[in-house]
Amino acid sequence: MRTAAGPIVIPNFGKGNACVTGNHAFCWGWVRQHWGDTLQPALVQHVELTAIAVGIGFTLAFALALVAHRYGRIEHPINIVSALLYTIPSLALFQLLIPFTGLTETTIEIALVSYTLVILFPNVVAGLRSAPEDVLEAARGMGLTRRQILLRVELPLAIPAIVGGLRIAVVSTISIATVAAFLGDYGLGDPIFRALDDPTPFKTEIYSAGALAVALALVCDAGLVLLRRVLAPWAGRRLA
Amino acid sequence: MSGEIVFDRVSKRYEGRSGDALHELSLEIPGGAFCVLVGPSGGGKTTALKMVNRLIDFDAGDIRIDGRSVRDLSPVELRRGIGYVIQQVGLFPHMTIGENVGTVPRLLGWDKRRIRQRCEELIELVGLEQGDLRRYPAQLSGGQRQRVGLARALAADPPVLLMDEPFGALDPITRFRLQTELRRLHREVAKTVVFVTHDIDEAISMGDRIAILRQGGVLAQYDTPDAILAHPADDFVAQFIGEDRALRRLALKTLGDVKLEPGSDGERGSRVPPETTLRNAVSLMIETGTPQVIVVDGERELGVFKLEDAGGLL
Numbered sequence: 361m362r363t364a365a366g367p368i369v370i371p372n373f374g375k376g377n378a379c380v381t382g383n384h385a386f387c388w389g390w391v392r393q394h395w396g397d398t399l400q401p402a403l404v405q406h407v408e409l410t411a412i413a414v415g416i417g418f419t420l421a422f423a424l425a426l427v428a429h430r431y432g433r434i435e436h437p438i439n440i441v442s443a444l445l446y447t448i449p450s451l452a453l454f455q456l457l458i459p460f461t462g463l464t465e466t467t468i469e470i471a472l473v474s475y476t477l478v479i480l481f482p483n484v485v486a487g488l489r490s491a492p493e494d495v496l497e498a499a500r501g502m503g504l505t506r507r508q509i510l511l512r513v514e515l516p517l518a519i520p521a522i523v524g525g526l527r528i529a530v531v532s533t534i535s536i537a538t539v540a541a542f543l544g545d546y547g548l549g550d551p552i553f554r555a556l557d558d559p560t561p562f563k564t565e566i567y568s569a570g571a572l573a574v575a576l577a578l579v580c581d582a583g584l585v586l587l588r589r590v591l592a593p594w595a596g597r598r599l600a
Numbered sequence: 601m602s603g604e605i606v607f608d609r610v611s612k613r614y615e616g617r618s619g620d621a622l623h624e625l626s627l628e629i630p631g632g633a634f635c636v637l638v639g640p641s642g643g644g645k646t647t648a649l650k651m652v653n654r655l656i657d658f659d660a661g662d663i664r665i666d667g668r669s670v671r672d673l674s675p676v677e678l679r680r681g682i683g684y685v686i687q688q689v690g691l692f693p694h695m696t697i698g699e700n701v702g703t704v705p706r707l708l709g710w711d712k713r714r715i716r717q718r719c720e721e722l723i724e725l726v727g728l729e730q731g732d733l734r735r736y737p738a739q740l741s742g743g744q745r746q747r748v749g750l751a752r753a754l755a756a757d758p759p760v761l762l763m764d765e766p767f768g769a770l771d772p773i774t775r776f777r778l779q780t781e782l783r784r785l786h787r788e789v790a791k792t793v794v795f796v797t798h799d800i801d802e803a804i805s806m807g808d809r810i811a812i813l814r815q816g817g818v819l820a821q822y823d824t825p826d827a828i829l830a831h832p833a834d835d836f837v838a839q840f841i842g843e844d845r846a847l848r849r850l851a852l853k854t855l856g857d858v859k860l861e862p863g864s865d866g867e868r869g870s871r872v873p874p875e876t877t878l879r880n881a882v883s884l885m886i887e888t889g890t891p892q893v894i895v896v897d898g899e900r901e902l903g904v905f906k907l908e909d910a911g912g913l914l
Binding site: 492494495496497498499500501502503504505508512513516517519592594595 | 653655675676677678679680681684686687688689690691692693694695703704707736738749752762
């Protein structure tokens, strides 16, 4: 958060050419000039924020889903808690966490992890449960142990649902993470907030950072679709 | 290992249900036999089948395979030594046909080359093509999938094969074709088959022994199809096998099985090959209005089969 006591914010206009000083719709020159000092670092931070959030969120969701799959009773309580978490607006959640973890990256990650957990947990559970009854009966009848059924049948069959959940989790995390800049100079939200701080917000900075967030989401999503095709070549498109 | 299966006064009652699902079932299935369990729903035939590989546990009595109780082994070990085929097949959708067929050999730790050889052998045996080994179950038709199910059950060469209404979900033409092939296969591989169906026609055409179970899991009759059709044990069995049991018995024999009368020149009647069943021969007689058929092998006349002889055979 920038306060009156902070350093004086100088509008990030760079070298004043006509496009920039006139605050036209979009100035390629500015983007080229500030790729190295503004946009690229923000993009890298954004990827980090997302990767850590989805990584931790997926690990937790996966572990919880395995337990829930084994002991059906705990699934419902987990779903209620995570659904409640999801109803809290992200800005409000940041504020709630600040007294405990301060204006740090940890605060941001806790919020982002909670959201991924909410999306991923039910997806993984549904995926593990998607093995048809006749397939499970055949597996038991052939003498697979419980563990072998999980590892060789239920988990592989859960891949399309798990990747489907990951797609939603990654894309929404990328989007929510732009709000994280509210707490500090993190990610692609930072150039946007910075521009908005100015009485006449610099359009190119907002658009270019926003476009990068969208591009990042699209690339990640495409990557996950590819991942599913590699991990689950048997699954047709309708299973995705 | 001959695969003899003995049910020794086996009983089962499901929790929360009144009455037994299976009541003191005693049954001896000789090694290599094709035994069909048949009866109305609620007769406990599937329950009895699933007790052999312990997918369902019994409350009392014992089941022995080659003299050894199924409870002597762990369920997992026991099941790896018994082939199991179900109506919905239950192929693993994420594995190729080859991987599906090789499931039990992999569990048993066979080396890769042996598994591949066995898969190639089996795919031929069940009438599919080598190229199918690399396909996924979703790319096959229902009939092809059940062929794979059969190949998978036979993979580790188990002495016993359990089949739970394996052809129940197939169209009549595919079902008939698979029934015919299973009979041929059974002659080739010499395994004890326990086959569950609710279809008495299927039971009669498939089994060399039939166990008819009635409500409450009571064995009504256990005998060869011919003996059951000739002497139904009681009214329930008589009703279950149908009023047309005389015709059904005729369907079990072909003209080649019976003694024919020498034919004389100029005799009237349809000319039929010796593979024709007696039932079809009688049907032809009714259709053409002549009380006899002439049995021919190509051009050569083998003899004459008369309607009045049919009654005497029963």
